[in-house]
Amino acid sequence: MASDYVLEAHDLVKRFGEFSAVKGVSFSIERGESFGFLGPNGAGKTSTMRMISAVSQPSSGTLSIFSLDPRTQGPEIRGRLGVVPQEDTLELELSVRHNLEMFGRYFDLPRKVLRERATELLEFAQLSERANDKVENLSGGMKRRLTIARALINRPELLILDEPTTGLDPQARHLLWERLYRLKREGVTQIITTHYMDEAEQLCDRLVVMDHGTIVAHGAPRELIVQHSTREVVELRFGTDSHEDRHLQLAPYAQRVEVLPDRVLLYVNEGDDTLRQLHAIGVVPTSALVRRSSLEDVFLRLTGRTLVD
Amino acid sequence: MTDTLDPRLGWSRWRRSWWYHAATYAHTWRGSVASTIFFPIFYLAALGVGVGHLVTQHTGLVQGQTYLHFIAPSLLATTAMQLGEGESLWPVLAAIKWIRNYHAAAATPLEPEDIYLGKLTWVATRSLGTGVVYTIVIACFGALQSWWSLTLPLIAVLITLAFSAPLIAYAATVQSDGSFMTIYRFAFVPMFLFSATFYPLTAYPGYLRPVVQLVPLYHGVALARAAAFGRGAWGAVLCHLAFLIAMAVVGVIVGRRTLRRRLVD
Amino acid sequence: MLLRALPRFGSRRSLHVFERNFMVYRSQWIMLVSGFFEPLFYLLSIGIGLNHLVGPLPVNGRLVSYAAFVAPGMLATSAMNGAVIDSIFNTFFRLKISHAYEAVLSTPLDVADVALGEVWWALTRATAYAASFIICMVLLGDAGSSWVVLCWPAAILTSLTFSCLGLAACTYLRSWQDFDTVALVQLPLFLFSATFFPISLYPHWLGALVAFSPLYQSAALLRGLSLGQFEWIMLMRVAYLVALAIAGITLAARRFQRILAP
Ligand SMILES: Nc1ncnc2c1ncn2[C@@H]1O[C@H](COP(=O)(O)OP(=O)(O)O)[C@@H](O)[C@H]1O
Ligand SMILES: [Mg+2]
Numbered sequence: 001m002a003s004d005y006v007l008e009a010h011d012l013v014k015r016f017g018e019f020s021a022v023k024g025v026s027f028s029i030e031r032g033e034s035f036g037f038l039g040p041n042g043a044g045k046t047s048t049m050r051m052i053s054a055v056s057q058p059s060s061g062t063l064s065i066f067s068l069d070p071r072t073q074g075p076e077i078r079g080r081l082g083v084v085p086q087e088d089t090l091e092l093e094l095s096v097r098h099n100l101e102m103f104g105r106y107f108d109l110p111r112k113v114l115r116e117r118a119t120e121l122l123e124f125a126q127l128s129e130r131a132n133d134k135v136e137n138l139s140g141g142m143k144r145r146l147t148i149a150r151a152l153i154n155r156p157e158l159l160i161l162d163e164p165t166t167g168l169d170p171q172a173r174h175l176l177w178e179r180l181y182r183l184k185r186e187g188v189t190q191i192i193t194t195h196y197m198d199e200a201e202q203l204c205d206r207l208v209v210m211d212h213g214t215i216v217a218h219g220a221p222r223e224l225i226v227q228h229s230t231r232e233v234v235e236l237r238f239g240t241d242s243h244e245d246r247h248l249q250l251a252p253y254a255q256r257v258e259v260l261p262d263r264v265l266l267y268v269n270e271g272d273d274t275l276r277q278l279h280a281i282g283v284v285p286t287s288a289l290v291r292r293s294s295l296e297d298v299f300l301r302l303t304g305r306t307l308v309d
Numbered sequence: 310m311t312d313t314l315d316p317r318l319g320w321s322r323w324r325r326s327w328w329y330h331a332a333t334y335a336h337t338w339r340g341s342v343a344s345t346i347f348f349p350i351f352y353l354a355a356l357g358v359g360v361g362h363l364v365t366q367h368t369g370l371v372q373g374q375t376y377l378h379f380i381a382p383s384l385l386a387t388t389a390m391q392l393g394e395g396e397s398l399w400p401v402l403a404a405i406k407w408i409r410n411y412h413a414a415a416a417t418p419l420e421p422e423d424i425y426l427g428k429l430t431w432v433a434t435r436s437l438g439t440g441v442v443y444t445i446v447i448a449c450f451g452a453l454q455s456w457w458s459l460t461l462p463l464i465a466v467l468i469t470l471a472f473s474a475p476l477i478a479y480a481a482t483v484q485s486d487g488s489f490m491t492i493y494r495f496a497f498v499p500m501f502l503f504s505a506t507f508y509p510l511t512a513y514p515g516y517l518r519p520v521v522q523l524v525p526l527y528h529g530v531a532l533a534r535a536a537a538f539g540r541g542a543w544g545a546v547l548c549h550l551a552f553l554i555a556m557a558v559v560g561v562i563v564g565r566r567t568l569r570r571r572l573v574d
Numbered sequence: 575m576l577l578r579a580l581p582r583f584g585s586r587r588s589l590h591v592f593e594r595n596f597m598v599y600r601s602q603w604i605m606l607v608s609g610f611f612e613p614l615f616y617l618l619s620i621g622i623g624l625n626h627l628v629g630p631l632p633v634n635g636r637l638v639s640y641a642a643f644v645a646p647g648m649l650a651t652s653a654m655n656g657a658v659i660d661s662i663f664n665t666f667f668r669l670k671i672s673h674a675y676e677a678v679l680s681t682p683l684d685v686a687d688v689a690l691g692e693v694w695w696a697l698t699r700a701t702a703y704a705a706s707f708i709i710c711m712v713l714l715g716d717a718g719s720s721w722v723v724l725c726w727p728a729a730i731l732t733s734l735t736f737s738c739l740g741l742a743a744c745t746y747l748r749s750w751q752d753f754d755t756v757a758l759v760q761l762p763l764f765l766f767s768a769t770f771f772p773i774s775l776y777p778h779w780l781g782a783l784v785a786f787s788p789l790y791q792s793a794a795l796l797r798g799l800s801l802g803q804f805e806w807i808m809l810m811r812v813a814y815l816v817a818l819a820i821a822g823i824t825l826a827a828r829r830f831q832r833i834l835a836p
Contacts, residue, residue: 336751341754343754343758344754344757344758344761347758347762348761351761351762351765351766352765354765354766355765355766355770355771356765356770359770359771359775360624360628360770360771362771362775363628363629363631363640363771363775364627364628366629367627367628367629368626368627368628368629371627376627487602487604487605490604490605490608491604491605491608494608494609494611494612495608495611498611498612498615499615502615502616502618502619503615503619507619507623507624508622508623508624508626508627509623512622512623512626512627513622513623
């Protein structure tokens with residue numbers, strides 16, 4: 001079955017002793033697409049990433065990457081991958097530039113080529129001025145950009161990014177997103193895990209939603225929203241009242257009501273109409289907001305929990 | 310006065326800082342307690358009894374002492390030095406730079422001077438403990454000959470302070486630990502070996518003896534020996550004391566400044 | 575694991591780990607160079623003082639100066655200490671603090687390459703250190719015969735053994751505090767492995783115990799070679815060191831696998 005798929009996983013399981021971190025997930029990734037794994041902490045995203053980057057062996061299931069078998073052809077596969085791990089794993093003892101060049105040597109690239117690529121990537125990561133600094137002295141955002149630049153040193157066909165923006169400030173995040181768009185335009189296939197739904201919506205063509213080691217939904221972000229949520233959401237906050245009590249009162253005015261500790265969500269198609277109706281029956285929230293449905297709502301619908309607690 | 314801290318009470322702040330260092334140590338005491346107790350026994354057994362046996366066969370007494378008795382006090386002195394050195398370079402830089410808990414401490418009512426003195430007194434406390442253990446071990450090996458040997462733990466504290474105070478002052482000024490290994494290998498290893506530690510000063514050629522007498526540890530070793538044997542000229546003892554106290558005092562004066570500059574300015 | 579590791583002795587990939595270490599140490603060359611001096615200081619110190627206090631000792635019927643007796647032990651010790659610094663201290667840093675090895679594993683290299691690369695590095699460093707130490711021994715007159723050149727390969731073997739044991743040991747360390755335990759093993763090895771006095775000084779049962787110390791086996795081997803006294807038992811000593819090296823690297827490779835790619 002020769003295919004356009006860069007990666008095919010069928011029924012992957014990862015067990016650590018008795019505990020199953022990944023409980024049978026299947027997915028296929030096409031050349032050139034950006035594929036997301038959205039899920040809260042502990043969902044099993046990192047365990048999945050480590051299997052598909054041909055580092056840890058699946059406990060069961062089949063996995064093929066570039067139509068190769070990671071069990072026997074790990075080095076060949078890893079030679080064509082770029083991996084951005086969840087935690088930075090930079091060489092603290094080396095300078096910024098040497099981090100890039102040394103990493104490239106592991107791919108058997110000649111030093112001359114590496115010098116050129118390192119210069120290019122330093123530019124890409126906006127780290128040219130810090131080229132000779134020790135990595136120790138970089139800020140969190142700089143380290144993350146360097147880690148991403150490092151993953152590109154071998155011009156990978158497939159880039160695997162595990163929570164690339166966790167812990168970054170909004171500005172640094174947007175800068176990273178912009179870099180990832182550029183790579184996508186250049187045809188690099190990307191796999192991204194995140195627990196930020198806005199990031200998943202922005203970056204991913206298709207995604208799967210993971211929870212407790214299983215895939216609970218998959219599709220394009222808009223598709224998922226259409227499928228599992230309404231067009232708009234009304235968010236209401238009521239001063240000191242218990243939000244629980246509002247459920248019965250509000251239920252007739254929405255397709256679905258979610259009561260969270262700090263707010264009540266009404267799933268509707270026309271948010272402004274709903275607000276007007278509520279006003280008419282004398283419901284006066286301390287604040288009201290109408291917004292479009294997002295992946296957060298999909299996740300809430302599917303698991304009954306919020307993504308980021 | 311448990312939770313609030315009057316910023317004017319310098320003594321109280323210093324005490325807090327001592328507790329702070331002690332509490333940090335409490336997490337990690339196991340390994341170092343074992344070394345505190347076992348290292349003196351190991352050294353005395355191997356060098357004092359083992360090598361001492363060979364020395365007795367060939368030379369007999371060294372400066373009127375068996376070799377075991379001769380080196381027991383100098384092992385106490387070198388251990389005190391190693392404690393001061395080990396506690397004052399890497400741990401201080403780590404607390405300033407990597408773990409940054411000194412910055413956290415400086416954000417409380419503690420002043421950098423309190424942190425410095427707290428650290429120093431804590432190291433001195435540990436040295437006192439080590440000195441007591443060592444003295445007991447030496448006594449068990451039968452190497453104590455005078456009531457003066459009861460001052461050995463205090464001598465250990467003085468030696469530790471003489472090294473710790475300037476080293477903390479220095480560690481507060483560096484950006485990386487690059488120089489520490491050089492200091493260790495080119496200052497402390499030679500000092501350990503060439504302070505008339507394992508054989509008397511007279512073993513050195515005449516022209517080297519004045520040089521050896523300039524080595525700080527030499528004074529510690531000589532002082533410890535004088536106390537253990539209850540013998541020694543008052544003039545020489547005062548000279549050794551003055552040398553070590555001067556090192557500690559200079560270290561404290563400089564260290565209070567360098568740590569303040571590093572943490573606050 | 576060893577059978578899987580063996581074919582990789584020819585693998586070019588593990589050489590990149592060597593290259594990495596070389597790159598790191600280029601900026602820390604003082605540390606590397608200063609390592610040459612420590613054993614030299616020891617030899618000098620013993621030559622000045624203890625040499626006269628202890629006087630000549632009989633070794634296998636030949637009377638040798640104390641300095642010549644101790645020097646091979648110091649050579650063995652410096653091989654052990656170098657291995658502890660590189661294979662325990664530095665490897666621990668990359669394994670558990672900077673996680674640099676995890677990054678290496680996302681390249682074509684695998685766990686066996688990492689472990690072997692570290693061994694290559696340790697061996698190279700040991701080769702240079704042992705050579706410089708033996709030259710110092712000769713210059714200070716502490717070499718018992720011209721067979722002392724054979725101490726070179728024997729010291730390299732000692733480093734190999736301790737490096738392999740060190741790699742295995744470092745996977746069991748949890749934090750920097752555990753280095754107290756390392757010192758608690760290292761110091762008695764150093765002091766009691768018949769480095770400073772002949773094993774005949776021990777009561778019989780204690781001597782039998784000391785014979786298990788790899789440092790003792792190495793020191794005894796080096797002493798025999800330095801003095802040019804060859805015995806069959808030296809082959810046993812070599813075999814013991816080789817066996818420990820194999821056990822160490824096998825365990826290390828398995829533990830690395832479990833930690834890095836669970
Ligand atoms: N090496 C390991 N040993 C044991 N349990 C592990 C290991 N790695 C991950 N886990 C567990 O597997 C679960 C999934 O973890 P992970 O894959 O890191 O999730 P995510 O990346 O989505 O946060 C967690 O409960 C975690 O504690
Ligand atoms: Mg994760």
